[in-house]
Amino acid sequence: MRLLTHNLLACHARACTTTSNNFPLIFKDVQVELIQAEPNPDFIKGFLPKIEWNALVKTARSLGQDVLPEQSPDFSKPLNDEALLNSLHHILLEIHIMEGQMICPNCSHIYQIRSGIPNMLLAEHEINK
């Protein structure tokens, strides 16, 4: 699972969907694999407005990646900072979480990641807790 995917996932237990504290999910005991991807700055530029910046910065830091600025780039202007585009490419697309857990900051539910695939299913009693 890449960090871009992680940036789109939130806890969906019913009590959590009414809070904003169900995102981002917090990584625990993760095994990371780096898989090179061909740089595509136009993809990053186009996709960036869909990214939740603060969550990305926080998550990247939890994995020891400190290069992203606190302040989100200004999306009303063209993004031409090559160093930042390179960092984003690496962080969003090349870091794969292969094994580990994601914990909801609100209800502490643990979502497992196995063979690079997150399991977001909740049992009926977990959805309603």
Next chain:
Amino acid sequence: MIPTPSLSHLTKEDYRKVYEPAEDTFALLDALEEDAERITSQKVNRAPDSSGKGKLCVEIGSGSGCVSAFVSQILGSSDAYYICTDINPEANRCTDLTGKENKVTLNAIRTSLLESLTGRLENKVDLLLFNPPYVPTEEEEERMAQAEQSIQGSWAGGNTGTRLVDTIIDQGLVETLLSPGGSFYLVAIKQNDPEAIVARLNQRGLDSKVVLARRAGREHLHIIRSIKPTGEDDHQ
């Protein structure tokens, strides 16, 4: 002509657990190919220097991953991001493999429909795809099939064959999640009453119609397309 993705890595054993692409899959591929230029030329959100790249494609119930792998040949494997959900872990695994076989990353997520994604995806999905379990079955059979999270769930559709489609539409997910100008493609058969589905999508402010209808054996397949208005002057 866009080639059908390579699925030679999938075995008979895989197809005992995951739906094997069939006429319904190919009808969806044909409809997408027909619309390739429209899908590609759609602008991406508010990026000022929009190159049309950076689109988000989400497939519900991706099964083998054949459809998303096909779309990656239209939108470009690194020019868009592909999210593929399925409740069946074997489908997640096959989707992941099909991506690798076809040189695209298909980001598999094990979930039911769009659960865990809906909060973050409002107005962000440029292309939403769903080839649902459309075969009319007993309600109980449909519920059991989804609960088992296995291959039965890929076709058992409940009373009119539309239980999961109803869930997606009635929760307002299509118009909520699509980006302005984004489109939704849905497979249906005659027994699902495609015209009624189109009418319901139109009532939700989506520009919808049947873009392809085809007989395949006993099935009368329909591909429904909904487009979310951009709010600007639309020219198509």
